[in-house]
Amino acid sequence: KPQPxxxxxxxxxxxxxxxxxxxxxxxxxxxxxxxxxxxQIEDEGNFTLRITNKFGFDTCEIPIQVIDYxxxxxxxxxxxxxxxxxxLMWATSGQESTSPIIYVIEQRRxxxxxxxxxxxxxxxxxxxxxxxxxxxxxxxxRAENNFGQSDPSEESESIxxxxxxxxxxxxxxxxxxxxxxxxxxxxxxxxxxxxxRLPNDFEAKYxxxxxxxxxxxxxxxxxxxxxxxxxxxxxxxxxxxxIKKDSVLHEINIMNQLHHEKLLNLHEAFDLGSEMYxxxxxxxxxxxxxxxxxxxxxxxxxxxxxxxxxxxxGIQHMHSKGIAHLDLKPETIVxxxxxxxxxxxxxxxxxxxxxxxxxxKLLFGTAEYCAPEIINSEPLSLSVDMWAVxxxxxxxxxxxxxxxxxxxAETLANVAAGDWNFDDASWNNVSDMAKDFISRLMLxxxxxxxxxxxxxxxxxxxxLGQDIQNITLRQIKNFLPTIKYSGDDLLPLGxxxxxxSLFRQISMDGxxxxxxxxxxxxxxxxxxxxxxxxxxxxxxxxxxxxxIDGSPSPKLQWFKDSHELIQxxxxxxxxxxxGTAELSIKDIxxxxxxxxxxxxxxxxxxxxxxxxxxxxxxxxxxxxxxxLEITLPNFHRKLTNAVxxxxxxxxxxxxxxxxxxxxxxxxxxxxxxxxxxxxYVTRSNKGHKNENENFFDRFCSRSHYWS
Numbered sequence: 001k002p003q004p005x006x007x008x009x010x011x012x013x014x015x016x017x018x019x020x021x022x023x024x025x026x027x028x029x030x031x032x033x034x035x036x037x038x039x040q041i042e043d044e045g046n047f048t049l050r051i052t053n054k055f056g057f058d059t060c061e062i063p064i065q066v067i068d069y070x071x072x073x074x075x076x077x078x079x080x081x082x083x084x085x086x087x088l089m090w091a092t093s094g095q096e097s098t099s100p101i102i103y104v105i106e107q108r109r110x111x112x113x114x115x116x117x118x119x120x121x122x123x124x125x126x127x128x129x130x131x132x133x134x135x136x137x138x139x140x141x142r143a144e145n146n147f148g149q150s151d152p153s154e155e156s157e158s159i160x161x162x163x164x165x166x167x168x169x170x171x172x173x174x175x176x177x178x179x180x181x182x183x184x185x186x187x188x189x190x191x192x193x194x195x196x197r198l199p200n201d202f203e204a205k206y207x208x209x210x211x212x213x214x215x216x217x218x219x220x221x222x223x224x225x226x227x228x229x230x231x232x233x234x235x236x237x238x239x240x241x242x243i244k245k246d247s248v249l250h251e252i253n254i255m256n257q258l259h260h261e262k263l264l265n266l267h268e269a270f271d272l273g274s275e276m277y278x279x280x281x282x283x284x285x286x287x288x289x290x291x292x293x294x295x296x297x298x299x300x301x302x303x304x305x306x307x308x309x310x311x312x313x314g315i316q317h318m319h320s321k322g323i324a325h326l327d328l329k330p331e332t333i334v335x336x337x338x339x340x341x342x343x344x345x346x347x348x349x350x351x352x353x354x355x356x357x358x359x360x361k362l363l364f365g366t367a368e369y370c371a372p373e374i375i376n377s378e379p380l381s382l383s384v385d386m387w388a389v390x391x392x393x394x395x396x397x398x399x400x401x402x403x404x405x406x407x408x409a410e411t412l413a414n415v416a417a418g419d420w421n422f423d424d425a426s427w428n429n430v431s432d433m434a435k436d437f438i439s440r441l442m443l444x445x446x447x448x449x450x451x452x453x454x455x456x457x458x459x460x461x462x463x464l465g466q467d468i469q470n471i472t473l474r475q476i477k478n479f480l481p482t483i484k485y486s487g488d489d490l491l492p493l494g495x496x497x498x499x500x501s502l503f504r505q506i507s508m509d510g511x512x513x514x515x516x517x518x519x520x521x522x523x524x525x526x527x528x529x530x531x532x533x534x535x536x537x538x539x540x541x542x543x544x545x546x547x548i549d550g551s552p553s554p555k556l557q558w559f560k561d562s563h564e565l566i567q568x569x570x571x572x573x574x575x576x577x578x579g580t581a582e583l584s585i586k587d588i589x590x591x592x593x594x595x596x597x598x599x600x601x602x603x604x605x606x607x608x609x610x611x612x613x614x615x616x617x618x619x620x621x622x623x624x625x626x627x628l629e630i631t632l633p634n635f636h637r638k639l640t641n642a643v644x645x646x647x648x649x650x651x652x653x654x655x656x657x658x659x660x661x662x663x664x665x666x667x668x669x670x671x672x673x674x675x676x677x678x679x680y681v682t683r684s685n686k687g688h689k690n691e692n693e694n695f696f697d698r699f700c701s702r703s704h705y706w707s
Contacts (some may be wrong), residue, residue, distance in 0.1 A: 001053075002054065004053040006025075006032045006050075007049075007050045008023070008025055008034050008048070008049055009047065009050060022036065022038070034047065041068070043066055045064060046062065046063050046064070047061070047064055048061050049062065068148070069143075069145060069148025070093040070143035070145055071143065072142070072150040072153050073091060073092055073093050073103060073124070073150070074091025074092075074153060075153050075154035075229060076140065076153065077156065077226055077229045078156065079207065080207065081159065081209060081224075084129065084132075084161055085127055085131065086131065086159055088105065088156070089125040090125070090153060093143040101122070102145070103120065103123075103126075104117055104120045104141065104143075104144055105128065106139065106141070106142070106152065108137070110135070111135070120144075132161060134161065136158045137158070137159045137161065138157075138158055140152045140156065157224065157229040157230060158231075160210075182282055182336055183230055183267075183282040183283075185265055187261075191267060195249050195252050195269070198269050200270055200271060201270070202272065205227065206223045206225055206234065207226060208221045208223050208234060209223060211494075212493060215497030217497070217503050218243075218503060220496065221233070221236070225279075231282050232279045232280065232281065233280045234277055235280060235497075236276075236277055237275065238274065238275055239274055239275065239276060248278070248502070251349050252266065254323060254352075255348055258317065258318060262314030262317070264280055264281050264346040266279070266281075282493070283334055283492075284336075284338060285492075286334065286335050286338075286492065287331055288307060288343065288392075289330040291335050292396065301397070304396045304434075305434075305463070307333075307341075307396065308389065308392070310343045311343065312389065312456050314343075314344075316452045319452050319603040319604070320604065320605075321353070322354050322382075322604055323351055324351065324352055324354060324380065324381070324385055325348065325350070325351050326352060326364075326374075327349070327351070328369065328389065329366050331347075331366075332346050333345055334346055349500060349502035350362055354380075354381060354519070355518055356379075356517070356518050356519060358518065359516060363512070363513050364511070365510055365511050367403070367411045367415055368414075370415055371384045371387035371415075374516075379517045379519045380517070380519065381519040381521055382552070383446040386441050387441060387442060387443075389455065390437075390438050391403075393434070393437065397430050397438075400424060402420035403415045408512070412512070418442075436460065437458050437460040451552060451602070453603060520551055521604060522550065522551055523602065523605030523607065524548055524549065526546060527549055529546055530544050530546045530598065530610060530611035532611045532613075532614070533612075533613050534614045534615075534616060535588045535615055536615075537615060537617055538587075538588060540587060540588075541584050541585065541588075542585050543585075543637045543655075544582070544598075544611060545582045545638070545640055547579050547640055548598075550604075554601055556574070556576050556581055556598055556599070558572070558598050559596065561595055562597075570586070571587075572585060589615070594613060596611055597609065597611075635654050637654055637655040638654055639654050666682065
């Protein structure tokens with residue numbers, strides 16, 4: 001006595017008021033109570049009761065512990081696999097609890113829908129035994145305490161249990177059911193590898209599983225990434241005189257630049273001195289022709305077009321980087337998985353960045369898919385791949401090879417000649433548009449072949465107005481054995497250790513060597529830009545001219561105020577000859593004023609230049625009695641730079657609309673030209689076309705022209 005005052009203090013040291021929405025305080029006579037409404041984890045801690053009167057105070061602490069079932073644990077990762085057992089590990093539940101946590105492991109076979117409890121442990125790892133061979137399993141984990149059980153963790157990657165009868169001496173297992181595995185890789189997971197600082201800690205990051213292929217210079221395994229549980233392929237290359245480390249580093253450098261959904265992805269690389277480890281995307285489907293063969297040799301033209309379109313999409317990405325594959329053929333095009341129709345382009349050992357300053361020796365392995373310029377030892381360009389796409393399309397649509405012969409020498413001769421046809425009866429049910437597509441790719445003159453962008457825009461690829469039928473490839477059963485190894489039941493990635501470009505030897509059947517040089521290829525560049533112009537209403541024609549260079553030769557698009565100008569047109573005439581791009585605008589009107597631009601594009605890039613055209617009413621300085629109009633001298637078509645080979649003629653032209661007739665003089669390096677010299681021919685043209693010069697046919701008859 002006297003009656004004390006009562007004060008409750010929360011776990012943060014703050015007084016609790018009677019008007020609190022989360023706490024309810026009731027005090028009556030010599031009793032008091034505190035109710036926490038909807039306890040939460042942040043309420044855990046010591047609450048304090050303080051009573052005070054004029055003689056002093058007293059306190060007592062009341063510890064509060066909020067108990068709940070645990071959070072779900074991390075995804076189980078396979079850290080070891082040996083025949084019929086796997087060792088799993090996972091991240092623990094992050095929630096602290098005074099109640100002991102038990103981890104419950106569940107498994108499910110791929111051919112079943114029900115999850116079964118297989119183990120319960122206190123630690124964050126366990127070994128699951130007695131798994132059935134030739135089955136695929138998934139695992140998940142729950143955390144459990146006295147108050148309940150968490151939601152299940154994410155499922156593990158699929159785990160295939162191989163049959164022990166396929167064990168090899170090296171204690172790894174041959175692939176028997178790897179067709180179930182693929183690597184689900186997202187663009188955000190693409191990596192660029194620093195080839196100057198390759199790590200050597202492969203075993204710390206990956207688990208080697210079954211063997212997919214074994215050769216003299218390399219072994220290929222399925223491997224599991226410990227941090228993610230994802231399946232990959234580990235290509236282990238033995239560095240020895242037959243295989244140089246530089247060749248492996250070259251492939252890494254090339255694949256570093258090829259991050260695209262249609263191209264096999266390189267995930268990581270390791271240098272262990274005498275061995276190089278390349279961790280690549282796992283694709284488990286068949287080679288392209290194998291797929292068609294397994295489908296019974298009968299395939300719809302639509303399906304083939306879908307495959308070709310995907311090949312072009314992958315090649316387009318390579319060509320945009322200035323890289324040619326140089327080894328495209330059905331064996332380097334595989335399906336992503338057993339039941340997929342999505343392709344991947346693989347094997348980049350021969351791929352090269354087009355560089356005219358470099359040359360190299362390359363071993364080619366399948367002559368019937370090589371372009372004639374390879375056989376004939378001519379400079380190569382990106383168009384090599386376009387020829388190969390044409391041959392692959394030919395084979396898929398007909399089931400026969402256009403060049404294969406009884407022996408390698410005859411095959412090489414057939415390709416070098418570039419002779420082929422559609423005479424076989426297998427072409428009777430193939431659409432004309434598909435034949436046109438092939439015809440525009442399999443041209444001996446590489447400059448005339450479609451580029452990859454033009455190929456993607458071809459009507460056959462774009463599915464424009466075609467009557468499609470099923471195609472029965474009668475000859476494909478006889479053709480396939482010529483490109484296969486007997487008794488070869490490995491996945492396509494496993495076969496690379498035998499016939500991949502990195503492991504080719506000149507002693508192998510069908511392999512031939514060439515010293516390779518490259519044509520110069522570069523994105524478009526503007527040598528001389530468009531110039532702003534002023535024109536009078538009523539002028540019959542003016543020309544906007546610029547000089548553009550690029551290799552391959554760029555395609556041009558003209559625009560007025562951002563709207564593309566379409567040919568044919570009564571108003572406009574467009575030409576691009578020997579690097580000079582010209583837009584002729586006829587019968588000048590006021591509405592012709594605006595911003596004109598030209599865009600030049602090839603496989604390596606694009607560039608744009610622009611100029612303004614101002615249109616005004618004609619201004620005159622004086623009129624004679626005969627009403628002849630006099631205007632100041634003014635070139636509306638100026639001389640442009642020209643590039644010409646030694647010994648060839650070159651034509652230089654200029655034009656003007658001025659009246660009366662002008663006196664014209666020619667100069668070279670500021671020195672007058674002797675027009676009587678046999679080296680020069682000068683012409684002046686007014687009022688009519690010069691029928692003997694195609695160049696003049698582009699001009700209107702109401703101007704003066706000099707050449």
